[in-house]
Amino acid sequence: xxxxxxxxxxxxxxxxxxxxxxxxxxxxxxxxxxxxxxxxxxxxxxxxxxxxxxxxxxxxxxxxxxxxxxxxxxxxxxxxxxxxxxxxxxxxxxxxxxxxxxxxxxxxxxxxxxxxxxxxxxxxxxxxxxxxxxxxxxxxxxxxxxxxxxxxxxxxxxxxxxxxxxxxxxxxxxxxxxxxxxxxxxxxxxxxxxxxx
Amino acid sequence: xxxxxxxxxxxxxxxxxxxxxxxxxxxxxxxxxxxxxxxxxxxxxxxxxxxxxxxxxxxxxxxxxxxxxxxxxxxxxxxxxxxxxxxxxxxxxxxxxxxxxxxxxxxxxxxxxxxxxxxxxxxxxxxxxxxxxxxxxxxxxxxxxxxxxxxxxxxxxxxxxxxxxxxxxxxxxxxxxxxxxxxxxxxxxxxxxxxxxxxxxxxxxxxxxxxxxxxxxxxxxxx
Numbered sequence: 538x539x540x541x542x543x544x545x546x547x548x549x550x551x552x553x554x555x556x557x558x559x560x561x562x563x564x565x566x567x568x569x570x571x572x573x574x575x576x577x578x579x580x581x582x583x584x585x586x587x588x589x590x591x592x593x594x595x596x597x598x599x600x601x602x603x604x605x606x607x608x609x610x611x612x613x614x615x616x617x618x619x620x621x622x623x624x625x626x627x628x629x630x631x632x633x634x635x636x637x638x639x640x641x642x643x644x645x646x647x648x649x650x651x652x653x654x655x656x657x658x659x660x661x662x663x664x665x666x667x668x669x670x671x672x673x674x675x676x677x678x679x680x681x682x683x684x685x686x687x688x689x690x691x692x693x694x695x696x697x698x699x700x701x702x703x704x705x706x707x708x709x710x711x712x713x714x715x716x717x718x719x720x721x722x723x724x725x726x727x728x729x730x731x732x733x734x
Numbered sequence: 735x736x737x738x739x740x741x742x743x744x745x746x747x748x749x750x751x752x753x754x755x756x757x758x759x760x761x762x763x764x765x766x767x768x769x770x771x772x773x774x775x776x777x778x779x780x781x782x783x784x785x786x787x788x789x790x791x792x793x794x795x796x797x798x799x800x801x802x803x804x805x806x807x808x809x810x811x812x813x814x815x816x817x818x819x820x821x822x823x824x825x826x827x828x829x830x831x832x833x834x835x836x837x838x839x840x841x842x843x844x845x846x847x848x849x850x851x852x853x854x855x856x857x858x859x860x861x862x863x864x865x866x867x868x869x870x871x872x873x874x875x876x877x878x879x880x881x882x883x884x885x886x887x888x889x890x891x892x893x894x895x896x897x898x899x900x901x902x903x904x905x906x907x908x909x910x911x912x913x914x915x916x917x918x919x920x921x922x923x924x925x926x927x928x929x930x931x932x933x934x935x936x937x938x939x940x941x942x943x944x945x946x947x948x949x950x951x952x953x954x955x956x957x
Contacts, residue, residue: 555818555826556829559829571840574840574841574844577844578840581847585847662786662792663788
């Protein structure tokens, strides 16, 4: 009985040799592709982040910006003429379909949003992915960070209201939540740092 | 949206001549474009057909990705066709397709970053496009490499044509533009429904009906 079972097992492995071999080859190929390209992909992302800094913090010079850390999160200091005029904060969280990654520009005291950029998203094409469009993103500029941002469908009136993307309320709310959370953390970090000095 | 290869894929238009292995590379190529069009004749790859045809740019980048993956997968499967075990072949097909799709995805992210961002959600969809697995099954696992390449290119062109027909109608009516450039007069009220999922079903249904009506009519006039 055991003999028979073992010969069966042998048989399955013999039958599957091509699948096993291909899996190993493909695994090797993908590992190679990943090793060869990951640095370039990371560079692309960083270049995109740095390239966005002048739009996110109006007036800032791309070359003069540098990376820093506040309250445990990675941020970028935006400089103009040797003086810091704002921050760019990378942040992310769950959207409607998948993770959304954002860059938020704020003034130097982190009291006002100066710009928003969507680094990565996989929201519904035609609806949720409208969050990447200039027209929608530009309304974030000038909003306050003192109160949490809220989504409205009736037309934003105050400086803490954001118009939802038509047909994509959840995507819009996700973005506001991500921004609120990361700004709260950022402001907490800045206040703590100021207290220490 | 996931898809299943429901039953055997249709192998209709040009029957194999007696004494030959199957249609030649040229026949495979021609068949793929219209007589065996993946979308209108085989009804394969309906997921991208419905999901990414709200604009021409997205549809054509999708078609480009499918072309690359289908050609690579067909070549590889054709090369190893004599080693395939019948009950493990689907596994081998899926493994190969997924690998090529991942390579495309990484390559785009590294060298065509903007394009990769635009394609983002569409690239993984190529893995579940059963047009590709169907071509591996119907052609590449049975025929030589040149035939498999002819088949892959023909089917991809047919797929691109199908996507372009639906995406063209949807983008023009729904966004008033073509390849992102506004072509409708400013007075045109964009039919938002055409950009939303119902627009995909309506357009596909009407175009499919048109194609069937036309082919039935031309068949009638011949007979």
